[in-house]
Amino acid sequence: MGNLFKYSSLTTKIRSMSSDLISIDGFKSLCECETITDAMNELMHYKYYRDAFKKVDINTLHREDIEQILLLSSLEEFSRLCKFNSGTPRKYLNLVSMYNTIYVLKRILRDILSHRPTSLDLKSYSKYMGTKTNLNIDELISAQDVSQFVDSLKNTEYYDCTNQVLSTGSTNIFDYALALDSYYFEICFKFAQKELKGDESKEVLSILGTRCDFLNMQWIYRTKKYYKVSNTRVYATLIPHYYKISVDEIKQMVEAQNLDEFFVIFDNSYYGKLSAKLFKYKPGLEEFYMRTLEYLYNKHKKDNPYSLASLSYYLYSRELEISRVIEIIESIRYSLPPEDIVSNILKLETRRSFA
Template identity: 35%
Template sequence: MGGVLSYSGLSTKIRAMQSRLTTMDQFEEILQLSDVTQVAAYLKRMPEYSSRWDALDENTLHRGQIEKLLKKSIFQNFSRIYHFANPEQRKFLDLYSKRYEIRVLKEVMTNIFDHRDTDPVDVSPYREFFRLHSNIDVDRITTCSTMEELISCLKGNEFYIPLSKIQEHETALLFDYGMALDLYYFTQIWNIRKKLFKGKDLEEITCTYGEKFDMLNLQFIQRSKRYYNMDPASIYALLIPVNYKLKKEEITALVEAPSYEEGRRIFQKTWYGNKYEQLTAANLEEFYNHIHRSILEKESHRNPYSVAVIYSYLYNKEHEVNRLTIAIECVRYGVQHDEAMRYICNS
């Protein structure tokens, strides 16, 4: 799947798209604006949004509409890359796109558990993506008012079985359904990566996803013990069944550590505790995004003609939208500049 020839055109395309992402200097400028209308006008002048937003009147755009437009840009850019990709590269994009399906399913499930009606307009950012890249009827699932209806709508889809298994438990919560989707997706990525990739692509996918899954497991162990006081058996059931740099015996020791101090001591001896000196059991969440972003940037610069450049761009695009959403909220509520920048940098 790798190689300069197969990636040269796509890499050039993505580099051009990457150059249009919001910079930290631009975030600084956005935070100097006085209201959401000024932010909308600012975004309309940016190359990333100008062509699609040119006909919109910033004076009539409210915060929710801007956030939907930003979210829609993720899916539009994914489709642009997919259209430009060759059949081999589309295998990765098809795999990656499942995270978008899961995102929408989680939104629908949240509405169901909150006993709210799902406004069809809420899925407008996703509709075109689902038409092109999914076999889920997004308009149909948004009419579901119970989990039984939703799961029935998913018959024939790969997410039907993992959700059906959770449905068998009468006490199943929203968290359980969401975790079932995540575990299914993460496990699938790990199990089929060797069938989809080879050479440098396989090496990079193994590295980026391997560290991601290890870090997510470390976060979950830390949170479940520190905040929820969960017993070891419950923690094991919810961990991603993947071992990369984090050894099975280290996971066992962390899960069954009798105290927070003992868990911290064990963590410092792991590969992650040794590699990242500033990383501790207490600041895993804060460092997670930074570390994952650093891994992707390193791999995409080291091998610009590989799957890493696709993954890195999609990741950065999603985080750009998250950061812009935070910036808009900070402008709206008058959050102090330094505090707002901390929120943005940590997202």
């Protein structure tokens, strides 16, 4: 009963916001658009996108423009949610804010280490990032190399973890991303274990644990498929949290001689069995990761609607929706057939019901 009163107004607000999410039929209509202009006009049926694009000429937008506008709109909506909430939901949203900030930091680092112009207009993000995190936006914008970037993080909570990587002389984006991700998960696990109780704690820990398991499995998979990386190096770059994958299974995956051996181990794991439950056919690892999170968020919301589950479900759904919208628009730009866009992005034919 306590959670009912605690989360009643938040759950009502989230239900209202969720009504504007794009349905499967809405996505199908978007996939059937023949031009970018048609697709943008289709998006105008939704208040979220009308608000996001109200100050721009949709006929002049490129992918980078659309991506940045939608990222900013999600931060704006997130800012409104923060003002609406207090207590435990506000603390949870602070962690989501950290996730958004780390995403932006990794984007900046990627551009610096790739020696290309920044792909983000940081001035637009300053009101969402600078004040509460002590980030110096001007210094981040002017950073010419990774040393200057890390130096600009002094007096922030992100300095120690990135400076440790810098001290090794690394210029590999993955090393910095791993350091930031590991720090983020450490903070999140402490929150779930100390601030939450009962089912709410278990639900948040299941999402965090699943994310860590998949990030580790994805990295092992990629080293087998794309890179020649020593097992010692792979072990050193894994996030030190395990949920449904045991340390022994991780060890077997790392030491697998090829992808066939890797997937034998995977298929016999908890996630391999879950894959058979969620899919009619065997999906790729990336797709399975996304669907597993979707399954968990949906299940938690149904089982415990008056909790953080409704809020986290909405935030994930909006994030996934924006990602799909960007992919669909890019596919239309390259004149892919509608049926290919539906099968490649929505992948409806491979899914089982979540019911």
